[in-house]
Amino acid sequence: MKRIQLGNTVFEGENDVYVLDGETTGLVDTGVALPEVREELADGLADHGLSFADIDAVALTHWHPDHAGLAGEIQSESGADVYVHEADASLVDGSETPLFADRDLQRETFERWGMPTADRERLVEFFEAVSTGLSGRPADVTAFGDGDAISVGGVDLEALHLPGHTAGLSGFAFDPRTVPDHEPVAGADATEEAFTGDALLPKYTPNVGGADVRVDGALAAYAESLARIVDRDFDAAHPGHRWRIDEPSRRAATILDHHRHRTRRVIEVLGESGPATAWEVSAALFGDLDGIHVLHGPGEAFSHLDHLADAGVVERDGHAYRLVDPDPDVDALFPTTPLDGLVDGSEDA
Structure with a gap:
């Protein structure tokens, strides 16, 4: 397995594309459809004696352009199968507008x-x-569901639906001992690793609420996804950005605890200010925002307010939210894991 890192100045930092090159050749994610990134990917493949035309299959963790943007172009050159979760398929094949x-x-x-x-x-x-050109050309996709098995680059992958950041975000679990040119992190004791896309990142928490506004109950969905990662106890995770995560269960539990802390902070903001909109809560949480964060900040605040509204802690009043339970059991609003109390997400961001 090889990792190619691609430039990304718009979203969460460098993108990771993974090359699986066994009896066939496959990719996990592709990078954004910008000319300079296309060139980076082509050069990265060439370093391993490969080109777009050699790709037999592409597994996409989700629809965002920095992960799926080049899938259609790769497919047009190689005829590769492009796999994506059924909830994100319409945004990759071009039948839905983001x-x-x-x-x-x-x-x-x-x-x-x-x-x-x-x-x-x-x-x-x-x-x-x-956004011009970010999504690239549409691809003909093969949709999968949770638990489905797909073969990419000669490696058997198990699809894990991990929604929250997007409706169809999925990880792919695999036995590292079956992957050519890959040394398991835990050596001979390693039996399961996973590609996690943006469901689990080594730095920052993936945005929930603004990254895909199609997701109902986005925070609740993401919390369950994090709990699922903890329960699987992977030996390592290979994320969509930056570097490998060697303790994925601990990282997932830390992010989950971070959202508990953020929920408490949202309750404090409403208690101090009175009824407030997602925009106003975002300002209290994050201050002034620029670029893509003008979307992500209020989206994140909205996901927390929506979660609290579903639990009866706040009530909607038009576009504002009014606190009705100033001292709820926040822990009860999130799934429990074996690592609760052993991690601290208060400073995670």
Whole structure:
């Protein structure tokens, strides 16, 4: 297994593309469809004696352009099978329009969050400046569901649906002993590792709420995904950005604890300010935001407010939220794991 890191100045930092090169050749994720990134991927493949035309299969962790953008182009050159979860398939095959290109969806979403007009316009301008060509050409996709088995690069992968960041985000579990040119992190004792896309990152917490506005109950879904990662107790995780994670269960539990702390902070903000919109809560949590974070901040705040509303801790009043239970049992709003109390997510970001 080889890792190719690609530049990314818009989202969560360098993207990771994984090459599985056994009896056949496959990729996990592809990078964004920008000319300079395409060249980086082509050069990275060439370093291993490969080209786009050699790719037999592509497994996508999710629909975001920095992970799926080049899938269609690779497929056009090689005829590769492109696999993606059924909930994200329509955004990869081009039959559905993402938020950054859908003005009606933008207006509805930004109004729901209470975003001021000037900030809406600023975000739309950002989308227009960065989104041209990001998603690349559509791909003919093969959709999978949770638990399905797919073969990529001669490696058997088990699809793990890990929604929250997107509706269809999925990881892929595999036996590291079956992967050519890959030394398991835990040596002979390693039996299971996973590609985790943006469900589990070594730095920062993946955005929930703004990254895919199609997800109902995004925070609850993501919390369950994190608990699932903890329970699987993988020997290592290979994320969609930056470096390998050698203690994925601990990292997942830390992010889960971080969301408990953030939920408490949201409750404090409402207690101090009175009823507030997602935009106003975002300002209290994150301050002034620029670029893509103008989307991610209020989206994250909305996901927490929505979670609290579903639990009866807050009530919706138009686009604002009013605190009705100032001292809820926040721990009870999240799944429990064997690592609860052993990690501290208070400073995680």
